[in-house]
Amino acid sequence: MRVASVLSALLLAAPTVVTAQQSCAECEVEAHGFASLNGGTTGGKGGRIVTVKKLDDLIRFAAATEPLIIRVDGMIKAKPFGFEVPVKSHKTIIGVGSKSGVETGGFNINSQTNIIIRNLKIHGTYDGKNNWAGKEGDYDAIQVDNSTNIWIDGNHLTGMGDGLIDLRRDTDYVTVSKNRIEKHNKAFGIGWTTNVISKITINDNFFHSTNVRNPSGDNMKYGHLYNNYYRNITGYGNYARGKSQLLIETSYFEDVFDPIVAGPNGRIKTNWVKFKRCDGEKHLDVQGDTVFRAADFYNYTLADPYDIPIDVPYNSGPKEDIGV
Numbered sequence: 001m002r003v004a005s006v007l008s009a010l011l012l013a014a015p016t017v018v019t020a021q022q023s024c025a026e027c028e029v030e031a032h033g034f035a036s037l038n039g040g041t042t043g044g045k046g047g048r049i050v051t052v053k054k055l056d057d058l059i060r061f062a063a064a065t066e067p068l069i070i071r072v073d074g075m076i077k078a079k080p081f082g083f084e085v086p087v088k089s090h091k092t093i094i095g096v097g098s099k100s101g102v103e104t105g106g107f108n109i110n111s112q113t114n115i116i117i118r119n120l121k122i123h124g125t126y127d128g129k130n131n132w133a134g135k136e137g138d139y140d141a142i143q144v145d146n147s148t149n150i151w152i153d154g155n156h157l158t159g160m161g162d163g164l165i166d167l168r169r170d171t172d173y174v175t176v177s178k179n180r181i182e183k184h185n186k187a188f189g190i191g192w193t194t195n196v197i198s199k200i201t202i203n204d205n206f207f208h209s210t211n212v213r214n215p216s217g218d219n220m221k222y223g224h225l226y227n228n229y230y231r232n233i234t235g236y237g238n239y240a241r242g243k244s245q246l247l248i249e250t251s252y253f254e255d256v257f258d259p260i261v262a263g264p265n266g267r268i269k270t271n272w273v274k275f276k277r278c279d280g281e282k283h284l285d286v287q288g289d290t291v292f293r294a295a296d297f298y299n300y301t302l303a304d305p306y307d308i309p310i311d312v313p314y315n316s317g318p319k320e321d322i323g324v
């Protein structure tokens with residue numbers, strides 16, 4: 001151990017009881033998909049494992065410069081209402097079991113790299129009346145700006161005042177998998193940039209009872225969506241805005257209005273998508289022969305589309321045996 005890390009360990013350890021834990025279930029798992037490129041996304045792998053139960057400890061460890069695996073044990077209430085905990089590079093923030101997470105707030109990642117956010121429930125900034133449109137208070141669950149190598153996996157994101165996931169300003173090499181994204185207005189947005197850079201893998205997520213942005217990608221270089229299940233969506237499903245290129249494979253859309261939409265300069269290629277009771281636009285091939293091939297970048301496994309409505313809800317969201 002270098003002197004600096006001994007010092008920071010002492011400083012960080014001082015006011016709290018940090019369990020001297022050597023390992024935890026799935027805490028060192030690395031990302032697949034686009035987040036596995038560009039050096040990979042390992043989060044706090046190789047660093048200390050710390051456990052937090054209070055907001056001030058979560059804030060302090062998330063802001064540390066050393067790599068850390070931060071276990072969130074229980075539901076931590078963010079203050080003030082809507083506060084987004086800033087997270088610095090080389091962190092894994094992982095919920096302990098199926099009932100841990102953050103309420104009335106979320107996470108903010110700005111100009112950082114190599115961060116994993118897994119197995120957390122994040123909810124509760126929607127006030128039930130005033131901020132459904134997200135105009136009053138930018139209260140996201142996970143907001144990422146100008147960052148690389150981010151993996152958002154196995155979270156339950158619901159009922160927030162703005163976006164559940166906002167990936168903004170050239171954020172690149174991201175994988176968003178196995179999340180349960182539900183009961184919300186503006187679910188998942190990508191863009192807020194004129195550059196066409198972002199490469200994002202979106203797989204095995206359950207989008208349920210949301211309105212718009214499932215996701216909406218603006219100027220995404222490559223968006224690879226597969227094994228996702230969309231159910232009861234009132235606004236629209238996948239949207240290729242700006243110069244976005246979307247490869248949409250083995251997806252199941254049920255009771256979704258406008259399931260797949262390309263804007264005037266968007267491109268879409270689809271491969272085995274199933275629709276059940278879906279009205280509105282289904283843009284299955286918009287300059288599809290010019291869309292990228294995901295297999296040129298990484299290996300992945302497509303599900304049987306008929307298994308998606310059973311398997312994806314079951315496997316998405318926080319799990320009892322992770323982080324423990």
Ligand SMILES: *[C@@H]1O[C@H](CO)[C@@H](O)[C@H](O)[C@H]1NC(C)=O
Pocket residue numbers: 111112146
């Ligand atoms: C983007 O992040 C990099 C670090 O990765 C930083 O050097 C740069 O200043 C950031 N740019 C903006 C506009 O925040």
Ligand SMILES: *[C@@H]1O[C@H](CO)[C@@H](O)[C@H](O)[C@H]1NC(C)=O
Pocket residue numbers: 183209210211232234
């Ligand atoms: C569908 O989603 C809306 C919210 O957009 C919700 O009010 C409604 O209860 C949901 N219906 C079902 C059958 O889940």
Ligand SMILES: *[C@@H]1O[C@H](CO)[C@@H](O)[C@H](O)[C@H]1NC(C)=O
Pocket residue numbers: 295296297298299
């Ligand atoms: C996919 O796996 C095969 C067999 O292991 C390997 O030859 C190939 O290079 C892999 N493709 C990518 C893009 O990693």
